[in-house]
Every structure is written in structure tokens, then in C-alpha cells.
Amino acid sequence: MPDRSPFWLADAVRPDFPILARRVGEWPLTYLDSGNTSQKPRQVVDAIAAQYLEHNANVARAMHLLGAEATEAFEGGRAKVASFIGGRPEEIVFTKNASEALNLAAHALGQHLKLGPADEVVTTVMEHHSNIVPWQLLCERTGATLRWFDVTESGRLDLAQAHADGLLNERTKIVTAAWVSNVLGTVNPVIELAARAHAVGAVFVLDASQGVPQLPTAVRDLGADLVAFTGHKMVGPTGIGVLWGRYDLLEKLPPFLGGGEMIEIVEMERSTFAPPPARFEAGTPPIAQAVGLGAAADYLSALGMDNVAAHERAITAYALERLNAIDGLRILGPNEIADRGGAIAFTLATPDGAEVHPHDLMQFLDSRGVAVRGGHHCARPLHKRFGVQSSTRASFYLYTTPDEIDRLADSLIYTRDFFTRGAA
Amino acid sequence: MSVEAMYQEIILDHYKAKHHAGLRDPYEAEVTHVNPSCGDEIMLRVHLDGDTVADVSYDAVGCSISQASTSVMSDLVIGKTVDEGMALAASFSEMMHSRGEIEPDEDVLEDAVAFVGVAKFPARVKCALLGWSAWKDAVAHALAAKES
Numbered sequence: 001m002p003d004r005s006p007f008w009l010a011d012a013v014r015p016d017f018p019i020l021a022r023r024v025g026e027w028p029l030t031y032l033d034s035g036n037t038s039q040k041p042r043q044v045v046d047a048i049a050a051q052y053l054e055h056n057a058n059v060a061r062a063m064h065l066l067g068a069e070a071t072e073a074f075e076g077g078r079a080k081v082a083s084f085i086g087g088r089p090e091e092i093v094f095t096k097n098a099s100e101a102l103n104l105a106a107h108a109l110g111q112h113l114k115l116g117p118a119d120e121v122v123t124t125v126m127e128h129h130s131n132i133v134p135w136q137l138l139c140e141r142t143g144a145t146l147r148w149f150d151v152t153e154s155g156r157l158d159l160a161q162a163h164a165d166g167l168l169n170e171r172t173k174i175v176t177a178a179w180v181s182n183v184l185g186t187v188n189p190v191i192e193l194a195a196r197a198h199a200v201g202a203v204f205v206l207d208a209s210q211g212v213p214q215l216p217t218a219v220r221d222l223g224a225d226l227v228a229f230t231g232h233k234m235v236g237p238t239g240i241g242v243l244w245g246r247y248d249l250l251e252k253l254p255p256f257l258g259g260g261e262m263i264e265i266v267e268m269e270r271s272t273f274a275p276p277p278a279r280f281e282a283g284t285p286p287i288a289q290a291v292g293l294g295a296a297a298d299y300l301s302a303l304g305m306d307n308v309a310a311h312e313r314a315i316t317a318y319a320l321e322r323l324n325a326i327d328g329l330r331i332l333g334p335n336e337i338a339d340r341g342g343a344i345a346f347t348l349a350t351p352d353g354a355e356v357h358p359h360d361l362m363q364f365l366d367s368r369g370v371a372v373r374g375g376h377h378c379a380r381p382l383h384k385r386f387g388v389q390s391s392t393r394a395s396f397y398l399y400t401t402p403d404e405i406d407r408l409a410d411s412l413i414y415t416r417d418f419f420t421r422g423a424a
Numbered sequence: 425m426s427v428e429a430m431y432q433e434i435i436l437d438h439y440k441a442k443h444h445a446g447l448r449d450p451y452e453a454e455v456t457h458v459n460p461s462c463g464d465e466i467m468l469r470v471h472l473d474g475d476t477v478a479d480v481s482y483d484a485v486g487c488s489i490s491q492a493s494t495s496v497m498s499d500l501v502i503g504k505t506v507d508e509g510m511a512l513a514a515s516f517s518e519m520m521h522s523r524g525e526i527e528p529d530e531d532v533l534e535d536a537v538a539f540v541g542v543a544k545f546p547a548r549v550k551c552a553l554l555g556w557s558a559w560k561d562a563v564a565h566a567l568a569a570k571e572s
Contacts, residue, residue, distance in 0.1 A: 354440070359462050359487035359551065360431075367427035376463040383463075389485045390463040418428065419436075 006314040009307055010401045016041035016299075017399055027369030030404045035182055035210060035343040035395030036373050037232045040296075044235055047295035051288045059287055060261055060278075074287050077294030078277075081242060084297035085227070086218035091250065093243040093277040094285050098209045099130040101228035101243035102176075104280060105205050106134035108253035109226075110142055113173050113203070117143035120171040122202075124149040124157055124188075125385050126181045129378040131207040135176065149177070151385060155184040155333030159192075172202045179211030179222075180341035183379045183393060184333025185316070187211075187341055194223030203249070209233060213397070214312050214341050216305040225249050231289060235398075236296030240289035243280070250276035257282040308398050312342040315396045315405065319344055322409040323394075327351070328416055332386050343395040345377065347388055348412060350420040358392040364415040365392075370408055425524070425544050431488065434538040438492035443499050448481040453565035457558040464490045464554055470562040472570070475505045480559060489539070489548050494555025496535045506563055512536075513556050520549050 005011070014020055017039045022029040031039060051073055057066035059074045075089070082089040095101040113119070121135050125148050139146045147167060150158045157177070162168065168175065175197035180187050190206060197204040206224035211217065213234035219227050226249070231240040245253070255262055255273050259282030264272040273279045300308060317337045323329055328349040334340045348356045358374030365372055373393045376383045383390060394408055447454075451469035458465045464486030471479040480498045484491060497516075501509040516536055519528045524544035528537040539552050 357487040359464070359548075360489070363427055363430075363545070363548065375461065380463065389465070418431070 007311065007402055009303065009311040010315070010399050013041070013303065014399050014401075016043065018042065020399055024366075024369035028407075030368075030370040030407045032394040032396065032400065032404065032408055033371045033373050034397035034400070035233070035393065037238070038213065038235050038397050039399065040237065040292075041235055041299055043299050044237065044292050044295045048237060048288045048292040051291040056288075058284055070287055073291045073294075074285065077290035077292075080294035080297045081290075084217070084301060085212060085244060086220060087244050088247065090275075090277060091244050091247050093245065093250070093280040094290055095241040095243055095280075096239060096286070097232075097241040098207065098228045098230035099134075099241070101230075101241045102130055102205070102207060103134045104243055104256040105226045105228065106138040107256045108280075109174055109203055109205070110138045110144075111254050112252055115142040115144045115173060117145075118171060119144040119173045120147055120169070121145070121174045122147050122149070122167060122172055122176070122197075124151070124177045126151050126155070126157070126184060126186065126382050127176075127178055127379065128182050128207065128209070129380070131176055131178060132381065135174070144173070145171075151184075151186075151382070154335070155181070155186050156339075157186075157188055157193075159189070168196055168200045168202065170200060172197070172200050174205060175202045176205040176207065178207040178209070180208075180214065180343075181333065181379075181382075182210050182343060183345045183377045183382055183391070185341040185343040185345075186334055187215075187339040189339075191221070191223050194225075198223070210341055210343065213300075215309050219244050231293040231296065234293075234296055235299055237289045237292040240286040240293050242293075245276070247276065250280075253280075255279050255282070259283040261285075303398065311398055311400075312396060313337060315400045315402070316340060316342045316344070318402050319394065319396065319405045319408070322405050323412075326409060326412055326416070329412065332388070332391055342397065342400075343393055345391040345393040347391055348416055350416055352420075354419070356416060356419045358390045360419070361392050361412070361415055364418065365408070365411045368407070368411045368414070370404075370411045372408070425541055430541040430545060430548075432538040432541065434496075434535050435488060435492040438495040438535070439488040442484075442491055442495040444480055444482070444495070444502065445484070446481055447483050448479060451479070451481070451566075452569055453562040455558050455562045455565060457554060457561065459486070459490070459550055459554055462487065462551070464551065466490075466494060466554055466558050468494075468555070468558040468562050470559065470566050472506065472563070472566050475507070477501050477504055477506060477509050477563070480562075482555070482558070484555070486554065487548075487551055489542055489551040490554045493536070493539060493552040494558075496539075497555045497559060500534060500536060501559060506567070509563070510560065513560055516556055517553065519543060520552050 055069040057070040208229040212229040227244040232238040362374035466484035468482040
């Protein structure tokens, strides 16, 4: 086989994503916000359309032909997702999104572990708000104490400091962390964190929202007890998230939301509940979304997650090189490619040292077709930790090309120079 | 309309050198307003002397639009009566919600007319309104405190 460009994957998949051919005025669209939500290939959209147009019915309770087809398609989606992450179908709980999966984990674990004032829950300062706030609420309800891992200046979890502080100890009942930071791109040492949590008898919950889309995933090797992620960041639809759990743990957890299909027998005084995953899926589930997510898993599997991860690495390395060459640009988090995912957050200053605010930067980039995210990216504590109010984030995926990185770099320089002129 | 045209020289001037910035005494009310979607934050104080807005002081972080708009707002309302200030706030709000389709009165809104272009970018309208919302809220608090 002839040598391929390190970016061959993007060229191969772009025809599947018609939206990427859009133009913004005179500029080609440059979509660098995949960490926010990924674009969807035709194969996923077609699968969703076919479900609605040819097989639509409710699942489980409808006993007719279409009901059987819909149930088969829905459960087929569950099986595909299970296989994609190396789990079993009965370990896959469908939720609305990753946030709901984490809220489910917090509620059910809090009740199961009978969390109280003597207990501690540990998260990290680099988390997305959805892996902070559910645990804050849990601690408020139970009187438990919320603690967190700090980060080093280079954007890695400060494990040494945590060890020195006795962060994990006999009071620790739950430890949670992101696999890949949505802001810094840091890939956390998940296996080590899980081992440390288990060593003190705590349950380890992983927010894999940015990990599953980018990295080959084998949940059992990660060591986590519960793993949350979402469909829309892995070329799947919005409206569906996943909580994977070790079945022996899921089996012990109480329900989170009550309603149809999560019960065995309902009396007016009390009810008994279905086994997992149905116990955690009250009401009509996201049926077409499960079908779409199954198609997304198929799509990524056919390309090979090793190839997806290799592309992410190559394009991120190229972006780091281009961005580091821009005067006034400061990257938050790891500046080298090792243990790093495809999101780069940065600040940009004019030669007089004044920051170009991310909202202004984003507006200029948008006018040149470059879509990035500006703000605190649902990680305000992390920004505070780094002494900045907000940042701009470019995030990449399997369809991102080096040309797009070049357009990002050129637009950043143009914007910096515009605001430099304003200062003169 | 181009983004370059939206960022008028007046806006950049106010952004680089904000008027009346910093928190000062005396004041009757202090409020904090945030724009959770982008993280812009403002703490703003109002000092009333009878019916007159004697001082507006603030500590704010945010984009050029929110910062410049707050600076222009402070220029406009200081020295005016509360009613005159509220009328200006209403005129400014009307301009910002016009999608850039009304001709603002420069005699009334002075430097604030520069923001008419921002009204064409719906996502940025609340940036321009942040300081004004904080000011109206602080005045309401100051008046309520005076009555009680």
C-alpha cells in the first residue's frame, strides 16, 4: 500500500457529512466545535429516518408487527453500543444525555451507599459542570463533603498533591473524573484513578463524554464501576446518553426516575422494579435515537477506532504546532501530544498584553466561517483555577483537515491584528 | 453587515479605556449580574442624590461589547434624573431589539448609537444590555431601600 497522508481519514469520511460542504458567505465552513457536538454522517441520519418512516411504534409494550420491529431496532441499538464499548447489552442504560446519566449515578449511588455526613465524594477541578453539580446536590441532600483533585500548571491532575493531602481515604465513598477534559484535552490516568478509588473501597464513576468518541473503549479495562457518555459527540443524535455499569452494581442500585416500563408490579402503596437496564428507563425511551446511536457505533467501528484515535492525534499535533507559532497565544493545558485529546483551549492577547475576549474572537472567526466555542465551556472552576475568566476552544474530530487548522490560525492572526489596530 | 463594521471605533475606544470603572463609595445599592452563556460578570453600584444619579461605579469582566456598553451607559446616566436614565435605558433596549432596523437618535443616545450594528447579531444583544440591566436593577434596589 502506498504511504497515506496522516490525514487520510478526513478525506475518506467528509463526503458522508454534507454539512461540511456548506459555505459561510465567501468562506468555506470550518467546523471546529466537535467537542460541543459532532456532525452526523448520512448513514446515521438515514437510519433515524428509516426508523420513523418504516418501523415506527412504541417499544416493549406494543405487541403488533411494528411494535416488534421497533423493539428489535431499539434493542439492536443497545447491543451495538454495548459491543462498541466492550460491555454487555444489559449493562447499557439509555438516558437523555450524559448529564442525566451522571445525575442517575449520583442519585442511585447516594441512596445505595446510604451516604451521610461522615462520607466524602471526590471529583476534580477540571470537570464539566455536569460532573460537579450532581455531586454538589448529592452532598447537599446527604450532608456528605465534596472534595476535589487540583490540577498542575500544565493541566494534569495533581496526583502527588492529592496523595500528600490524603484526598482519598477511608471516608471516600465515590470518586469521579473525566476521562478526557473537555477544555484542556488532558487524558486522565483513569486506570490508576480507579485503582486508587477501589483501594479505599470507593466506587469510581467515569465521565467518558469526550473519551468514547475519540478513543477505543473497553469499559472493563478502564476499571470504572459506572461510565457516562453521550450520543451526539460520537456522530450520533442528540437526545440520547448512556450509563454503562457493572451489572452486579447496577442490580443493587435503586431506581432514579419512576414511570412506565421500569416496574414489575405496581400496587397503590408500593411497587417492585424491573431488573436493569429497564429499571432505569422510565417512560417511552429515545427509540429512534437508540437506532441512530447504534448506526453511529457501526459507522465508527467500520472506520476503526484506532484510525479515529490516530487521526485525532495527528490533527491535534498539527494544531498545537500552528497555534504555538502565534504570538500572544497561550494554550491552557498540556502543550504536548502525549495523553492529550482533540480539544485545545487558549487565550489570545494583542502586543500590548490586552486579551482579545473569547466572545469577540469567536465573532470574528465566525464571520470567516470558523466555528469555535468561546466562554467557560461549562467548566468555570477550571478557568478560575487558571486565572482566566474564559477561553476559546477549538475541537477536532475524524473529519477535521489540516486546511481547516490553517484557516483557524490565519483567522486568529487576523483578529489579533484587528484588535491591535484598535489599541493604537 | 461585516463584523469589522460592527466593532466601531467608539466601541473599541470605550473598551480600551472604560469610563467610570472601579467600585466607589458612597452607594445605596450594589448588584451582580452575569451572562451564564459566555461568563461575562458585572458588579455595579449606584449612588443617588435625591432623584439624581450621582454616581455609577462598577467592576466588570467580559467582551468588548459588554464592557464598552457599560462604559457608555455610565457616561449617559450619571448626572441625569432616575426617570431620564430609565428613558435612556428604554431607548437603548428598543434599539438593541430592532435588529438594526431603526435609526437611533444620536442627540438622545450619544455614543450608544454605535451599538446599532450589534443589534444585527442576535447572540450579542445581551452583551450590550448586561450593564444596563445591572444599572436598572441597582436603581430599583436603591429606591426600595430609600422607601423602607
